[in-house]
Amino acid sequence: MKRPLKRSNAPIFWALFGAGGMLSALLGPILVFITGLAVPLGMLLPADTMSYANMQAFAQNIIGKGFIFAIIALFLWHAAHRIFHSLHDIGIHAGIVAKLICYGGAMVATLITAYELLAIGF
C-alpha cells in the first residue's frame, strides 16, 4: 500500500521569494532613490511629487493600488524567506517559532497593506 506523498508548502514560499526578489532587483534601487532621497532632499523631482493629493490619487487608482500592494507584500515575503533561511547561518535554530515569526510577520504586514488600501477607497 502506497500512501500519497505529503504535499510540501515550500514551493509557495519559494515562489513568493522569487517574485519579491525579482521585483526588488528591478525596482528596489530606483524606489529607494525616489521615495527616500530624491523627494525628501528635493533633488531632480518636483517638490510636490509625493504630496497628499498625488499619493491619495495614486492609492485610489486600481493600478496604483496593485503596485503598492505588490511592492510592500512581495518585498516582505522575499525578505522573510531569505532571513528565515539565513537564521541557521548565524546560529539561530530555524524551527517552527522562527518560521511563524518570519512568514507570520510577512502575512500580517500583507493583511495590513490590503486593509489600508481598501480603507483609502476607490
Next chain:
Amino acid sequence: MSKRRPYVRPMAGWWRKNPFFVEYMIHEGTALFVAAYALILLTGLVYLAHGEAAWNVWLEGLKNPWYIAFHWLALAAMCYHTYTWFKIMPRTMPPVIVGGKRLPDFAITGSGLAVAVTASLAMFGLVWGMAR
C-alpha cells in the same frame, strides 16, 4: 544524575574566515534592507489612510538625517541585491538552449542587469512625468 554538557562546536564568526561566505552573508543581508524599506512604505500607507495631516507628518519625517542616511545605505544594499540577483540567475533558472548551445552565464546576467536599468529609468520617467 549529573547533567551532561555535550560539546557543541562553536560557529560564531565561521563565515568571516572565507571571503566566499563573507560575500554570501552580505548578499543575504540585503534582505534586512528590503524588509526595512517595505516597512517604511507600509508605515507611509497607514499614515496616508489617516488623512492629509498624518501623511505630511510621515513625509516630513523622511527628511530626518537618520532616515536620509538609512536610505543611502538601503540604496547601496538594493543595488548590490540587484547585482547578485542577476549574477546568481544563471544557476537559479533552468538552462536556456539557443541554437543547440547553452546560453552563457554573462548573457543571462547581462540581460538581467540591462532590464533592471531600463525598468529603473522607465520608473523614474513615469514618476517624473506624472508629478510634473
